[in-house]
Amino acid sequence: MTGGWGRRNALWLALAAVLAPLTVGVVAANEWSEWDLGHSTKPITVAAGESTSYSGARVGPARAEFTTDPAAPAGSRVVSVTVLVEPGNDPISCATPLLRETGGAQRQWDEASFELERDFDANRTTFCSAEESLRYSLTLDYLVPEDAAGPFAIELQAGDALPRFLRLIVEP
Amino acid sequence: MKRWVGWTLGGALVAAAWAVAAVTPGEHAYEDPFPVAVEVGETGIGRNVAVTVLDMRRAETVRAGSWSAEGNWVVVDLEAEAVESEFGTLLTRATLDIDGRTFSASERPESLLRAALSVGIPRTGSVAFELAEDVDAGRGILRFGLDTDPRLDSVIVLDIDLDALAVESAVDMLPTEWSRR
Numbered sequence: 501m502t503g504g505w506g507r508r509n510a511l512w513l514a515l516a517a518v519l520a521p522l523t524v525g526v527v528a529a530n531e532w533s534e535w536d537l538g539h540s541t542k543p544i545t546v547a548a549g550e551s552t553s554y555s556g557a558r559v560g561p562a563r564a565e566f567t568t569d570p571a572a573p574a575g576s577r578v579v580s581v582t583v584l585v586e587p588g589n590d591p592i593s594c595a596t597p598l599l600r601e602t603g604g605a606q607r608q609w610d611e612a613s614f615e616l617e618r619d620f621d622a623n624r625t626t627f628c629s630a631e632e633s634l635r636y637s638l639t640l641d642y643l644v645p646e647d648a649a650g651p652f653a654i655e656l657q658a659g660d661a662l663p664r665f666l667r668l669i670v671e672p
Numbered sequence: 673m674k675r676w677v678g679w680t681l682g683g684a685l686v687a688a689a690w691a692v693a694a695v696t697p698g699e700h701a702y703e704d705p706f707p708v709a710v711e712v713g714e715t716g717i718g719r720n721v722a723v724t725v726l727d728m729r730r731a732e733t734v735r736a737g738s739w740s741a742e743g744n745w746v747v748v749d750l751e752a753e754a755v756e757s758e759f760g761t762l763l764t765r766a767t768l769d770i771d772g773r774t775f776s777a778s779e780r781p782e783s784l785l786r787a788a789l790s791v792g793i794p795r796t797g798s799v800a801f802e803l804a805e806d807v808d809a810g811r812g813i814l815r816f817g818l819d820t821d822p823r824l825d826s827v828i829v830l831d832i833d834l835d836a837l838a839v840e841s842a843v844d845m846l847p848t849e850w851s852r853r
Contacts, residue, residue: 573850576793598759607791610758615790645792 540665555658557592564670583638594628597656599642612643705822718826724751733842736781754789770812797848
C-alpha cells in the first residue's frame with residue numbers, strides 16, 4: 501500500500517524534503533561566496549549629485565559633461581567626469597573607474613587618456629591612491645560614440661570592499 | 673510475434689541507432705566557437721567584436737611605414753570595434769586556414785593585430801599573413817576574434833580565394849587609426 505508506506509516513512513520523507521534543498525543551498529552559497537570575493541557583483545547605486553561612504557571614504561558627488569577634444573575621431577565625443585573623494589581615517593585605494601551605459605546593452609568604456617593621446621599629468625588623478633589622505637577629485641575622460649547619450653554610471657571599485665562596488669549615476 | 677515484425681523492428685532500431693550516431697555532435701562541440709560568416713564589405717557582429725573586411729590583396733613585398741619585407745603575402749584591410757566592453761578587448765586572433773594549415777597574422781609589421789578595440793568607435797588598419805612559398809592557390813578561411821583561444825566566443829569568418837587575387841609587386845598596409853566616416 502502506497503499510503504501506508506508513505507505514512508510509515510513520513511518523518512524520513514519530510515527530513516529528505518528539507519535536507520535536499522538545504523544541501524543544494526549550502527553548496528551554492530559556498531561556491532558563490534567564493535566567486536563574489538574577487539568580483540564586483542554587488543552594486544551600490546548612488547543617485548546623480550549624491551555621495552556615499554565606501555571603503556572608509558566619502559565618494560561623490562560625480563559630475564559629467566560632454567566635451568570636445570581634437571583627438572576624438574568623427575562620430576565620437578568625450579564624457580568628462582569628476583568624482584570627489586574624501587578619504588577617511590584609512591586612505592582608499594581604487595582602480596581607474598569605468599563608464600557604463602545604464603540603458604540598452606549596458607556598454608562599458610575604459611578611461612581614454614591614452615586614446616586621446618594625453619601626456620602624463622602628475623596633477624591629474626584617475627585612480628584612488630592609498631597615499632592620498634586629503635580630499636581630491638578623480639578627473640576622467642571617456643571616449644564614447646555619438647549614439648551613447650547616457651545616463652551613465654561611473655563604476656568604482658576598491659579591492660578591500662569587493663564584492664560591493666559603487667555605481668555613481670551621471671547625466672551629462 | 674510474426675517473423676516479419678521482428679525483422680522490421682530490428683531494421684528500424686538499426687536505422688535509428690545510425691541516425692543518432694549521425695546527428696551526435698562532435699566531442700568538442702560543447703566548446704565550439706560561434707562563427708559569424710560574412711563577405712568582404714559586410715560587418716560581422718559577434719559577442720564583443722565587430723569586424724568589416726574592406727579589401728584583400730596579395731603581394732610579393734609588403735610595406736608598413738619604413739618597414740618592408742618580401743614574401744608570399746596576403747594583406748587584409750579591415751575595420752574593427754568592440755561591441756559591449758573594452759576590458760581586455762584586443763584583436764588577438766587573426767588567422768588564415770588554407771591547405772590544412774593555419775597561418776597567424778604576422779607580428780613583423782605594425783598592424784591591427786593586437787590593437788585595442790573601442791566600443792562603438794571603429795579603428796581601420798591591416799593585418800598581413802606571410803604564407804609558405806608553396807601556398808599559391810586555393811580557397812581558405814579567414815578568422816578574426818579577441819582571443820587566440822577561440823572556444824565559446826564569437827569568431828568572424830570569411831572565405832578567401834587566392835586564385836581571385838592578383839599578386840601585386842608591392843602593397844602598403846593601412847596605418848592603424850580611427851576610421852574616417
